[in-house]
Amino acid sequence: MxxxxxxxxxxxxxxxxxxxxxxxxxxxxxxxxxxxxxxxxxxxxxxxxxxxxxxxxxxxxxVVPETWFFRYPESFAALVKLACERSAQLAGARPLRILSLPCS
Structure with missing residues (x-):
């Protein structure tokens, strides 16, 4: 090739x-x-x-033609819960940052 x-x-x-x-x-x-x-x-x-x-x-x-990014809704529910908790802890002192490492 x-x-x-x-x-x-x-x-x-x-x-x-x-x-x-x-x-x-x-x-x-x-x-x-x-x-x-x-x-x-x-x-x-x-x-x-x-x-x-x-x-x-x-x-x-x-490339891989599809992804199953949303295959586990429970993962996103846990993420929302954790993000809300951390955001409350920060109390507006700084933005909540989330690192997303997607892959297929």
């Missing part, structure tokens, strides 16, 4: 190819080559390099 696709994805979304594996990127490129009827990866490169919509299609072929 040509590293240019990895570099493109890194530039678009900050993707580290090692985090998803080179195989995932290779598969996504093959899928997009087939979907567009390109003769080869070089022909696809010309399309993806010059098309924002195709860049988005490639990104979507690589």
């Amino acid at each position: 040509n590293a240019r696709f990895e570099q493109l994805l890194h530039g678009l979304i900050g993707l580290d190819a090692e985090s998803v594996g080179q195989v995932v990127i290779e598969r996504a490129v093959r899928q997009r080559v087939a979907a567009l009827g390109c003769a080869n990866e070089d022909a696809y490169w010309l399309k993806v390099h010059n098309s924002a919509s195709e860049q988005q299609a490639l990104v979507e072929a690589v």
